[in-house]
Amino acid sequence: MRLLVNGVMSNSKLGEYDRLIIVLTHGISSSYLFFLSNLLNEKTNIRDIILTGGSLIFTPYNSLI
Numbered sequence: 001m002r003l004l005v006n007g008v009m010s011n012s013k014l015g016e017y018d019r020l021i022i023v024l025t026h027g028i029s030s031s032y033l034f035f036l037s038n039l040l041n042e043k044t045n046i047r048d049i050i051l052t053g054g055s056l057i058f059t060p061y062n063s064l065i
Contacts, residue, residue: 003022004023007022026064
């Protein structure tokens with residue numbers, strides 16, 4: 001958030017571009033995290049991530065994504 005505020009307060013083109021990049025990367029990364037949690041839910045049928053302990057041992061491909 002501090003980077004976004006600094007980008008707005010600087011009133012420069014670089015600040016505007018940086019703000020746009022941060023917003024876009026946040027949207028992509030948060031969507032990807034929801035996608036991975038949905039994959040985990042479909043494979044294990046358990047919604048609590050703590051109960052799926054050790055899932056990286058059994059599905060190492062998800063850790064590479």
